[in-house]
Amino acid sequence: MSERIPIQCEDCGDSCLEHVDFLAGLPEEKVRGLMALALRKKQKKGSYIFQEDTPVDAIYVIHKGRVKLSTYDGDGREQIVGIFADHDTIWEGAFIDGSVFPYGAMCLTDVDYCKLYLKDFEREIQEPEIALKIIGLLSKKLHDANQRxxxxxxxxxxxxxxxxxxxxxxxxxxxxxxxxxxxxxxxxxxxxxxxxxxxxxxxxxxxxxxxxxxxxxxxxxxxxxxxxxx
Known part of the structure; x- marks a missing residue:
């Protein structure tokens, strides 16, 4: 199930994309432009938002629910990369040409999220400040990976x-x-x-x-x- 989302999310009562860290501080008209392009989706527990080796062509913003990112080793043992929950954003590899997800994203609960295609994002956003924020967030994610x-x-x-x-x-x-x-x-x-x-x-x-x-x-x-x- 999917639909274009309204400017104000009915569930969270606020702009759906305001929780995306690298969009913080953008002019309101830019956020509204992105909101108009995002797709609102709902998926059931146990279903996959995307499978391993799926091309990275979108950013996913989790509004409600929990999502497990995992892969399997050569012996078939599951290895969980991370657990994403309310207001988390899945965007790793989003700005690398030809990137694919090295893991699948399975819903641990019913999940309500938005999907913003990269082609729409790149067309709307040109500010150099965004690139600096992305670099900072990538550094933080690398630090988190080292902690794990x-x-x-x-x-x-x-x-x-x-x-x-x-x-x-x-x-x-x-x-x-x-x-x-x-x-x-x-x-x-x-x-x-x-x-x-x-x-x-x-x-x-x-x-x-x-x-x-x-x-x-x-x-x-x-x-x-x-x-x-x-």
Whole structure:
């Protein structure tokens, strides 16, 4: 399901593209021009926004819901690259000629998002300030990727999981994390049964609290961070 979106998003009550970091500060008429070109889409849990090796021809702005970016290794094991949620933007590789997505984007929940084709974006936006913002954001994403790689270098499973939960806490709003054991396992390269056992230990230590079937409230972010340090 898709449609051209209105200037004001009915769900968020504000301009849908104002959460795109590299568009911050643009004149209102520019944002309105982009809004008129964006496509509003809704997809069900379990469906794919795009598959691995899909050409990168658009920017995706998540309004509501959660999206998992993942790929599979030679043995068929899933490797999660990242979890995107409300107001996040998927745009990696968007400005590289011939780029394809090295992962698929699967909806972990029902997802409401906007799709802005690069050809429309490039036609509307010419400001050099945008290029500087993109360079800065790419630097930040590289820093985040290095942080995730450092997590995987932690040998002790509980410390690695604590570091991952601390990473999520610092990259989302609020202290509630909702992820299945399989998704956490694929993110930190551990077996689901190991994840379950170590989460129970973290709960007994008062660092987290289980909420529902797949939710965790982070009670002590500083404690998680300290546990993850070598």
């Amino acid at each position: 790689n450092l997590l995987l270098s932690i040998a002790e499973p509980k410390a690695r999981i604590a570091g991952f939960l601390d990473y999520l806490y610092r990259h989302q709003a609020g202290d509630l994390v909702t992820l299945r054991l399989d998704d956490i396992a694929a993110s930190v390269r551990l077996r689901p049964e190991t994840i379950s056992r170590k989460l129970q230990e973290l709960e007994r230590e008062g660092l987290i609290k289980k909420v529902g079937q797949s939710g965790m409230q982070l009670l002590n972010a500083a404690g998680l961070k300290a546990l993850a340090k070598p």
